[in-house]
Amino acid sequence: MRSTSGSSTRSIAMRWLIRLAGVLLLIAGVAVGSVLLLPGDRIARIASDQIRAQTGRDLVFTGDTQVTLWPVLGIVTGPVAFANASWSDQGPMFTADSLAIGVNTAGLFGGDVRITKVDAENPVVRLEQRADGRANWLFRPASPTPSNVPAPANPDPNADKNEFVLEHLDVRNARLIYAVEGQDTIDIANVDLSLIWPEPAGAAQFDATARPTGVPLSIKVEIDKFAEWSQGQPQPVSVAVSGPGGAVSFEGVAGILGELAGQTKITTPDTGGFLNALGVGPVDVPQGLGRKADISANVTLIRDGVLALRDAVMNLDGNSLRAEADIQLGDVPQINARLSAGRLDVSGLNAGAGAPAASSAGTAPATPSSWSTTPIDASVLSTFEGVIALSAEAIDFGSLKLDATRMDLRVDRSRAVVTLEEVLAYDGRIAGEIVLNNRNGFSTGGAFQGTGIALNGVLSDMAGWKRLTGQADIRLAFLGVGQSVDQIMRNLSGEGTLSVGRGTISGLDLDRLIRSGDGGGGTTVFDSLTASIVMKNGDVLNDDLLLILPQIETRGAGRIGLGAKDIDYLITPVAVRARSGNGFAIPVRISGPWAAPRIIPDVGAALELNFEQERKALESEVRQEVERTLQKELGIVTEEGQTTEEAIQDKLEQELGRSLKKLFD
Structure with missing residues (x-):
């Protein structure tokens, strides 16, 4: 049982x-x-009506619309267009060749449009923003209820029930156009985008791949309370952009109109490659300025396009800096920045100027006998304008080394002026300004004064010449035009003065030269040196050098070839007490390339200078002896005021006259 x-x-x-x-x-x-x-166009019309109710814009489907079960339950449309803002004249905000829309069936019958998935083929998205803050992606700008309008006594509990929800969006081969009034339009093609937004009141995640230059960039964005963010209310946002050569991240709060505040980090093992992937263009970042960079900063961007950087810490190829900056964004950003650093090594600026480009023909690096012919790329001067102030404990430019430095860089329309506010260098001080102008071809010039400058250090660093020591006061004004260092050095012009106290000249012993005629290999110790120069076509010309030694006074004149890296200079030391106070001089000619100049006494000039009086006395003595012989042998007497030649001519005329008279008698 x-x-x-x-x-x-x-x-x-x-x-x-x-x-x-x-x-x-x-x-x-x-x-x-x-x-x-349900006909496909009926579902499309329901979706279109709901979207219009939510956004105030028309969503227009053209062509056939079909209901599908696979791969999503929903519809497949033909071409589709979503209307732009009423103030725009640039056409639809969104177009696509076709859409595959998956819908939630229960929500559809309940009056809600809950879209589970959208696939868009070849869409074009146009985002526009006006200077007054209007943006075409703000569908229903917030407008507070006037205080004098009472709230309804019995609000409809279903008034806000119907809503438009998009859970998942996939976009392939999209074209994104971003146009801000007064700025260059950004137009990026071949973009893939995925949006996941499961809850209307929750966060949305974007995962995109962009290819501004054909190289893929990964872009990941997460926005909290995406619905509120899309209506203009700033929300917590995280952004990560990565690609070949580097990555950028942001964590903070941001709004749909571009305002933001938070922490950003930039890590670029290959800054040039990363900038190229971003579409900035081929950029060869000099060593020392961020070829490899690690940067963090607190950033704030307000709606009028002003970006503020605070507490920025930068490591650029091992150079550590701290910075604060205010940047007015635009086609040409306006920058006002303050940088502070310890010891900076930017010798790569000099090395980069001398390094030939791999694809450049007819270029060559600098050598001991020539300057670099590699074209100078000063295009960076057109990328921004403004003022950058720098203070550093020391700066190594390679060919110039500075100690404690305060300087300002002012850039205006591709022209930069570096003002040396306070610079300690080579045991002295330097002040003045240097100009780099790339408005119509490249040129550089400037004017500066140096006091107490150690000549051995500065000449060694700048020209590789180590023969002269002493503390100098220098004044120099110069101008050079050209597209390479070689061209600039070969047409330098300008003028200057030099005044040196006690110092030495190695490789030349003027005292031994005076005593023995051999001054090579020693060292000259002098009490003072003064000179003025004129620069013309890359040559330094001087004719008033004065070098004072205890018993020797030396003058100099000649040419120093800055462009050709050669020298042709005559130094004339005079032993002022020799020859009973008449002095004794042995000129020395310095000639040849800077790397191996020849120092040779000029015997011809020495004879001319030292024995001029003896030569004149000998000529007088010979002439007197000739006159005595003529008087004795020929009976020629020189009258007062008459030369020997004239007396001989008179004697010949007299004898010829007597001979002719005898011939006719």
Whole structure:
């Protein structure tokens, strides 16, 4: 009996389960059938009406619209266009060749449009923003209820029930156009985008791949309370952009109009490659200025396009700096920045100027006998304008080394002026300004003064010349024009003065030269040196050098070839007490290339200078002896005021006259 009863119970349960499953299948069939019985354009029209109600914009479908079950339950449309803001004249905000829209069936019948998935083929998205803050992606700008309008006594609980929800969006081969009034339009093609937004009140995640230059960039964005953010309310946002050569991240709060505040980090093992991937263009970042960079900063961007950087810490190729900056964004950013640093090594600026480009023909690096012919790329001067103030403990430019430095860089329309406010260098001080002008071809010039400058250090660093020591006061003004260092050095012009106290000249012993005629290999110790120069066509010309030694006074004149890296200079030391106070001079000619100049006494000039009086005395003595012989042998007497030649001519005329007279007698 028990067995029969238990079997009956199980049988009844199975029948009810079968009936329940049948009912569920029937319900599902009715639901699916109801969707399939709805024309595709009816579903599209329902979606379009809901979107219009939510955004105030028309969504227009053209072509056939079909209901689908696979891969999503929904519709597949033909070409589609979403209207732009009423103030725009640039056409639709969104167009696509086709859309595949998956919808939630229950929500559709309930009046809500809950889209589970959208696939867009070849869409074009145009984002526009006006200077007054209007943006075409703000569908319903917030407008507070006037305080004098009372709230309804019995609000409709279903008034806000119907809503538009997009759970998942996939976009392939999109074109994104971003146009801000008064700025260059950004136009990026071949973009893939995925949006996941499962809850209307929750966060949205974007995962995109952009290819501004054909190289893929990964862009990941997460926005909290995406619906509120899309209506203009700033929300917590995280952004990560990565690609070949580097990555950028942001964590903070941001609004849909571009305002933001938070922490940003930039890490670029290959800054040039990363900038190229971003579409900035081929950029060869000099070593020392961030070829490899690690940067963090607190950033704030307000709606009028002013970006503020605070507490910025930068590591650029091992150079550590701290910075604060205010940047007015635009086609040409306006920068006002303050930088502070310890010891900076930017010798790569000099090395970069001398390094030939791999694809450049007819260029060469600098050598001991020539300057670099590699074209100078000063295009960076056109990328921004403004003022950058720098203070550093020391700066190594390679060919110039500075100690404690305060300087300002002012850039205006591709012209930069570096003002040396306070610079300690080579045991002295330097002040003045240097100009780099790339407005119409490249040129550089400047004017500066140096006091107490150690000549050995500065000449060694700038020209590789180590023969002269002493503390100098220098004044120099110069101008050079050219597209390479070689061109600039070969047409330098300008003028200057030099005044040196006690110092030395190695490789030349003027005292030994005076005594023995051999001054090579020694060292000259002098009390003072003064000179003025004129620069013309890359040559330094001087004719008033004065070098004072205890018993020797040396003058100099000649040419120093800055362009050719050669020298042709005559130094004339005079032993002022020699030859009974008449002095004794042995000129020395320095000639040849800077790397190996020849120092040779000029014997011809020495004879001319030292024996001029003796030569004149000898000439007078010979002339007197000739006159005495003529008087004795020929009877020629020189009258007062008459030269010997004239007396001989008179004597010949007299003798010829007497001979002719005898001939006719």
